[in-house]
Amino acid sequence: MPTLSQGQPDTSGPEPYRHRQTAESFGVDAERYDRARPPYPQALVDRIIAASPGRYILDVGAGTGIEARQFQAAGCTVLGVEPDERMAAFARRSRIEVEVARFEDWQPAGRQFDAVIAGTAWHWVDPVAGAAKAAQVLRPGGRLAPFHHVPQLPVQLIDALAEALHRVAPDSPFNPGLLSGSAVDAYQPLFAKIADGIRQTGSFSEPEQWRFTWEHTYSREEWLDQLPTFGGLTQLPADKMAEVLNSARNAIDELGGHTTMPYTSVVITATRSNTA
Template sequence: MPTLSQGRSDSPGPEPHRHRRTAESFGVDAERYDRARPPYPQALIDRIIAASPGRHVLDVGAGTGIEARQFQAAGCTVLGVEPDERMAAFARRALIEVEVARFEDWQPHGRRFDAVIAGTAWHWVDPVAGAAKAARVLRPGGRLAPFHHVPQLPVEVVDALTEALRRIAPDFPFDPGLLRETAMDAYRPLFARITDGIRRTGGFTEPEQWDFTWQRTYTRDEWLDQLPTFGGLTRLPPHELAQVLDSVGAAIDTLGGHATLPYTTVVITSTRSPTA
């Protein structure tokens, strides 16, 4: 889902990585985030591992450890880097090793990795500085592979969300056109920035895009549990958020109490050049 906004006085613009208050707001309810956000397709995990020279993985923006647990289950050793101590603490309880820092500021202390991944988090990283840091910590032939979920929301949900935000929080910066677009069209500028950032380092092979399509049916309660975990909504006051959820819940009721979302999970990936 595209970031709805970066907060009332921290609007998104074209560079979400500059808006730190939203980027570091997700830990306000880490348990909900971990419970409600979907995991990543197993085929994605398997392909990244198969295309990497080994199984030592650095997870950027590790959050609560959703993708880190998946890579660990597939036999990888995973180190997370996460700027929000609350999210990091949750991940550690799930036995994920996490260091608290912005990736651009994080110190590797000579450590090298076979893959650098990021699960729906690379948009919070400076695309050039992040790719340059990844090139420094990857072994030759190591793989940079940030990936993002791209869900297509039902128009009824988009309309209800738009109406609720305009009525309840009129100063909330929000472009409903973003969610009315075909989801992949809405995300295309993000993927172009990631690709450009990798190219500009001069340290990687030409980036590729891997797409993994799937779908998930959410009950009303499951979708309303996930919605507050998205950027911008994490910073709404509780009474305003409750009204937004009531409006979206009513829209899901008109769909029969559930909504099926088609997803494409997109990987922008490249390997570190041997001479970088």
């Protein structure tokens, strides 16, 4: 969630991609990240593939390989670029080829791709430099398609997390209170920045949004397993993380010990111009 990573959008303050310590902190528990983070809707994967000229995919911020495995299972050849060696090492265990670098600094060595994707990771990339690098490595007609999960947290859980974080980590960039209304609306400033970065390159068609709605029911244990993987929480000391988890546990217990969470997975996408 943006800053975030599967947690919430950044609507004020420094750009998320400047928060390098947070951006490269997810590998602290790569196994938990891979286990707890949800995959993407198959319809999303299928539409990106169908709208691309071929099946050679570059996955930016590949992490542990969650979306790379989905595209690979759909018949694609996937190369990941990931700044965290710990995450890359985990992805390689599932036979995903990964090169360790920040995307803006990565050297493609003349390789070209049919699609550049990023699963809940493009907010860690400079939106203009990242789009320009994507234009460089996409063949004409290739598709840039970063996508994000947008979860609609229950109000009780939002309130519990906001109270706990205000108490134990008031400076945390993770602010669940921003999601108290429509989560998709709260993410729009982030999506607008991504689209503006694509436009500024002059190398793509007009960006558009594709939305895919779905839901997932979490048990108490499943949600508590995922919560420490959110950007802004990955660096909390153990004692403070325990307080946040306890507040979340109490909120989920009040909901009956589980919660069904609506998601919207949003793709911001454009096609590389034939004349770029």
